[in-house]
Amino acid sequence: MAVRRAQRTSFATITLILMVLVSVDAASDNNGQYSPCGDTTVARSDGFSLGFAFAGKTSFYFNTTQQLSPCDSRLGLSSSNSLFAIFRPKVDEISLLTVNSTTSLENNGYMVAFAGRKYAARSTPAFVANSTYIVTSFTLALEFQKGRLQNFYWKRDGCAKCSGSSNFVCLNNQDCAIKTSNCKNNGGTVDCSLGIQLAFSGTDKHLQALNSWYEVANLRQYSLYGVYSNLKDSLTNQYNSFF
Ligand SMILES: *[C@@H]1O[C@H](CO)[C@@H](O)[C@H](O)[C@H]1NC(C)=O
Numbered sequence: 114m115a116v117r118r119a120q121r122t123s124f125a126t127i128t129l130i131l132m133v134l135v136s137v138d139a140a141s142d143n144n145g146q147y148s149p150c151g152d153t154t155v156a157r158s159d160g161f162s163l164g165f166a167f168a169g170k171t172s173f174y175f176n177t178t179q180q181l182s183p184c185d186s187r188l189g190l191s192s193s194n195s196l197f198a199i200f201r202p203k204v205d206e207i208s209l210l211t212v213n214s215t216t217s218l219e220n221n222g223y224m225v226a227f228a229g230r231k232y233a234a235r236s237t238p239a240f241v242a243n244s245t246y247i248v249t250s251f252t253l254a255l256e257f258q259k260g261r262l263q264n265f266y267w268k269r270d271g272c273a274k275c276s277g278s279s280n281f282v283c284l285n286n287q288d289c290a291i292k293t294s295n296c297k298n299n300g301g302t303v304d305c306s307l308g309i310q311l312a313f314s315g316t317d318k319h320l321q322a323l324n325s326w327y328e329v330a331n332l333r334q335y336s337l338y339g340v341y342s343n344l345k346d347s348l349t350n351q352y353n354s355f356f
């Protein structure tokens with residue numbers, strides 16, 4: 114009897130702990146969709162899974178003109194040499210995602226942000242790197258309507274920030290790029306990990322406004338690098354001249 118009760122007690126304790134964990138989790142994130150290739154609608158406190166695919170620009174197009182989501186098997190991205198990164202930021206929190214790839218991005222050229230399947234959204238392909246240059250800083254806006262992702266937009270500030278820095282070259286009047294020969298994986302001194310700033314706009318599924326985009330109406334390309342104290346120094350050093 115005593116043994117059984119003890120067992121029951123410990124079982125009850127475990128159940129309680131699990132419930133606490135679940136309820137903590139549930140209080141903040143009620144979005145059960147963890148795949149970036151699944152559909153969902155979100156509220157402000159939810160997490161939201163999105164992916165980034167890295168591949169040659171033409172790989173994102175089906176039949177040369179039709180841009181499909183990287184989740185669409187017709188693109189065959191998963192069987193090619195493309196790379197994927199998956200993140201789960203919190204809705205309406207400004208986030209800085211970092212991509213520290215051990216595989217060179219130079220062969221993969223362009224990056225597309227994506228989420229959803231039936232309601233698939235994907236960004237236009239953004240130039241990341243070729244053998245000469247790498248663009249390491251991006252700002253991406255996610256636009257929701259009634260909690261469903263509608264669109265991704267790259268926000269570009271031009272090259273004002275990098276025009277005076279010898280590490281940087283301005284590409285197409287829109288992107289500050291680093292010469293790949295300066296990157297650590299090529300024997301240089303610069304950590305060429307990517308940083309992607311995220312902000313949210315539109316409405317969640319309760320029609321509450323997602324404000325992070327407006328709060329940072331002046332969000333500049335490098336705003337967040339100084340804010341995240343836990344960021345690797347090597348990454349912030351890239352931009353030290355900007356602060
Ligand atoms: C590809 O595009 C061509 C020209 O627009 C069209 O005739 C052809 O049917 C398309 N193929 C597929 C598989 O969609």
Ligand SMILES: *[C@@H]1O[C@H](CO)[C@@H](O)[C@H](O)[C@H]1NC(C)=O
Pocket residue numbers: 243244245246284
């Ligand atoms: C790399 O990209 C830049 C900017 O688009 C371009 O000017 C340059 O010719 C490219 N270099 C190579 C080797 O493709």
Ligand SMILES: *[C@@H]1O[C@H](CO)[C@@H](O)[C@H](O)[C@H]1NC(C)=O
Pocket residue numbers: 211213304306345347348
């Ligand atoms: C990226 O990885 C390299 C090698 O592991 C490391 O030295 C560097 O600090 C990392 N950078 C970031 C931003 O995590």
